[in-house]
Amino acid sequence: MKKHIILALLALFAVMSLSGCGYNTMQQQEEEVFGAWGNLEAALQRRADLIPNLVQTVKGAAQHEKSTLQAVVEARSKVSQVKLSPDMLGNKQALAQFQAAQGELSSALSRLMVVVERYPEIKANQNFLALQHQLEGTENRINVARQRYNDAVKAFNYAIRSFPNSLTNSVLLHLERKEFFEAAPGAKTAPQVDFGTES
Numbered sequence: 001m002k003k004h005i006i007l008a009l010l011a012l013f014a015v016m017s018l019s020g021c022g023y024n025t026m027q028q029q030e031e032e033v034f035g036a037w038g039n040l041e042a043a044l045q046r047r048a049d050l051i052p053n054l055v056q057t058v059k060g061a062a063q064h065e066k067s068t069l070q071a072v073v074e075a076r077s078k079v080s081q082v083k084l085s086p087d088m089l090g091n092k093q094a095l096a097q098f099q100a101a102q103g104e105l106s107s108a109l110s111r112l113m114v115v116v117e118r119y120p121e122i123k124a125n126q127n128f129l130a131l132q133h134q135l136e137g138t139e140n141r142i143n144v145a146r147q148r149y150n151d152a153v154k155a156f157n158y159a160i161r162s163f164p165n166s167l168t169n170s171v172l173l174h175l176e177r178k179e180f181f182e183a184a185p186g187a188k189t190a191p192q193v194d195f196g197t198e199s
Contacts, residue, residue: 021165021167022159022164022168025165026159026165029152029159030156033153033178034086035152036145036149036152037086038086044102044142046138051072051073051076053131054131054132055112058112071108072109075105076108078105079102079104090176090179099181099182109135149181150180154180157178160177161177
């Protein structure tokens with residue numbers, strides 16, 4: 001009887017010590033990183049889904065702007081080819097490649113919006129206005145999703161490095177640090193605005 005009580009106490013102690021070691025917390029935080037990444041991918045997919053409609057709307061009114069339209073289509077195609085699964089979120093090179101493809105698409109879309117400014121008939125087109133509004137909303141969602149992903153990564157990376165979680169991770173889990181979604185190269189430089197006026 002005494003042996004059963006000792007075993008029960010040892011089991012209770014083991015369970016209590018495991019609950020304080022961060023085992024479940026670290027796994028929950030890794031799942032939050034994966035969930036935030038999934039939300040970011042969903043927002044990026046929404047943008048990619050809007051692009052063909054946007055291109056078709058502009059194509060009808062600005063046929064001689066084919067190079068700009070082609071750049072958008074090619075950038076969208078490149079984005080769809082660069083896949084990044086949640087288990088690759090610790091791979092800095094893979095994340096940089098993914099971000100570069102997304103940056104090219106953002107740049108091509110910016111050039112497309114400049115083209116649109118030259119054509120009042122496009123800006124007056126109700127389909128285009130609706131698509132432009134959806135695209136702007138999607139860009140805002142992407143920004144929020146990036147911030148939430150980075151917040152989840154920050155919490156996770158801290159959790160696996162803090163004591164006693166770091167011990168639990170090194171002995172039991174072997175979870176790897178995740179990479180942040182960083183700004184595109186050149187994002188820190190203010191854009192040059194040229195209104196075509198000469199001094």
